[in-house]
Amino acid sequence: xxxxxxxxxxxxxxxxxxxxxxxxxxxxxxxxxxxxxxxxxxxxxxxxxxxxxxxxxxxxxxxxxxxxxxxxxxxxxxxxxxxxxxxxxxxxxxxxxxxxxxxxxxxxxxxxxxxxxxxxxxxxxxxxxxxxxxxxxxxxxxxxxxxxxxxxxxxxxxxxxxxxxxxxxxxxxxxxxxxxxxxxxxxxxxxxxxxxxxxxxxxxxxxxxxxxxxxxxxxxxxxxxxxxxxxxxxxxxxxxxxxxxxxxxxxxxxxxxxxxxxxxxxxxxxxxxxxxxxxxxxxxxxxxxxxxxxxxxxxxxxxxxxxxxxxxxxxxxxxxxxxxxxxxxxxxxxxxxxxxxxxxxxxxxxxxxxxxxxxxxxxxxxxxxxxxxxxxxxxxxxxxxxxx
Numbered sequence: 001x002x003x004x005x006x007x008x009x010x011x012x013x014x015x016x017x018x019x020x021x022x023x024x025x026x027x028x029x030x031x032x033x034x035x036x037x038x039x040x041x042x043x044x045x046x047x048x049x050x051x052x053x054x055x056x057x058x059x060x061x062x063x064x065x066x067x068x069x070x071x072x073x074x075x076x077x078x079x080x081x082x083x084x085x086x087x088x089x090x091x092x093x094x095x096x097x098x099x100x101x102x103x104x105x106x107x108x109x110x111x112x113x114x115x116x117x118x119x120x121x122x123x124x125x126x127x128x129x130x131x132x133x134x135x136x137x138x139x140x141x142x143x144x145x146x147x148x149x150x151x152x153x154x155x156x157x158x159x160x161x162x163x164x165x166x167x168x169x170x171x172x173x174x175x176x177x178x179x180x181x182x183x184x185x186x187x188x189x190x191x192x193x194x195x196x197x198x199x200x201x202x203x204x205x206x207x208x209x210x211x212x213x214x215x216x217x218x219x220x221x222x223x224x225x226x227x228x229x230x231x232x233x234x235x236x237x238x239x240x241x242x243x244x245x246x247x248x249x250x251x252x253x254x255x256x257x258x259x260x261x262x263x264x265x266x267x268x269x270x271x272x273x274x275x276x277x278x279x280x281x282x283x284x285x286x287x288x289x290x291x292x293x294x295x296x297x298x299x300x301x302x303x304x305x306x307x308x309x310x311x312x313x314x315x316x317x318x319x320x321x322x323x324x325x326x327x328x329x330x331x332x333x334x335x336x337x338x339x340x341x342x343x344x345x346x347x348x349x350x351x352x353x354x355x356x357x358x359x360x361x362x363x364x365x366x367x368x369x370x371x372x373x374x375x376x377x378x379x380x381x382x383x384x385x386x387x388x
Contacts, residue, residue: 003096007034011096015152018218021045024161030098032089043086043327050168051083054181061171061184077171077184086168087188094192099153101202106219107191113270114278114339116219120226121274123215126267127225127232130257133175134221135183135190137251138197140170143183146196169193194220201249208244214235219270226274232260249261272339280339285346288332292353300326300361326361329354 003011011034014027022045029042050057061077068074079087100108105116120126137290144166148155154162171184183190202218209216213235214227231237245251261267263275273279294303307325334349340347 123226
């Protein structure tokens with residue numbers, strides 16, 4: 001939800017006036033009402049302090065693993081219901097107070113991977129860098145310091161509030177053989193706070209790009225430079241890039257995921273091609289056409305059976321539960337519309353095919369339902385009035 005102008009003004013005024021923990025509880029309660037657009041029970045200060053202390057609150061997060069597309073596993077720490085509501089309200093407050101750097105496109109309201117990719121269209125060279133263990137790179141002290149400086153300015157007598165907020169937003173996590181109190185992956189606040197903490201990184205890498213005649217953007221931990229000339233073998237560029245990321249900002253480059261893409265080959269930025277325009281891959285379109293053809297040829301039940309078999313075989317490392325072809329194709333078409341636009345002829349044709357098939361399948365399901373509950377005569381009557 002994007003905060004409205006009057007909400008932003010209200011939150012900023014109340015945050016600037018905030019002096020005590022009671023003021024913080026009141027502000028978060030107000031934010032919750034604005035976020036949900038209705039009056040909700042206020043937060044109790046004892047609940048906020050309880051969840052901020054991992055020694056006191058032993059069950060702050062539910063931890064589980066999901067498989068990565070590239071292999072391996074990613075650990076997710078999802079806050080329990082009470083803490084999640086507090087963090088969602090705090091995230092609303094942070095979004096009212098903080099304006100992301102223009103180069104940041106991930107976890108930014110009204111920006112998407114399309115905006116991130118569009119900046120790099122038509123350049124001869126696209127250079128991608130991935131940051132390792134992104135959220136876990138930011139510890140509680142670093143988060144607290146961010147709250148002590150502009151635009152939050154929780155310093156002086158208000159410094160305890162900075163520590164309280166930092167404690168709410170971070171969690172002790174086992175990293176390797178050491179437990180560190182860091183931003184958890186799975187918290188509603190972690191994306192926004194990571195952008196806050198990367199403001200200086202974005203500013204300095206934007207300056208580096210400008211110096212070398214390149215463009216720069218960052219989508220979470222995915223950094224992209226693009227340029228007409230190959231500056232990426234220039235020792236001055238690479239040395240300064242490494243100095244800013246690793247020495248200055250204390251982040252780590254994942255060297256296994258660094259890649260330089262020339263315009264003679266397919267160039268990708270956050271999963272989208274950018275050679276001539278922002279687009280999905282040919283395989284994406286091909287698969288959509290294939291499944292729609294199966295649906296047209298075999299009917300929904302048989303097509304869904306084939307789809308389920310192949311989908312699970314292709315995504316055995318990611319798939320969870322039994323997929324529904326209708327829902328999956330609908331989601332893929334929504335994504336295609338976001339990337340190519342509603343007026344794009346490829347999207348329009350595929351969406352029209354889907355709509356016709358979907359309507360026919362829904363009508364057939366209705367006939368079966370009438371047949372089962374009201375008898376064959378009523379089903380035939382319905383079919384005469386609504387031909388399939």
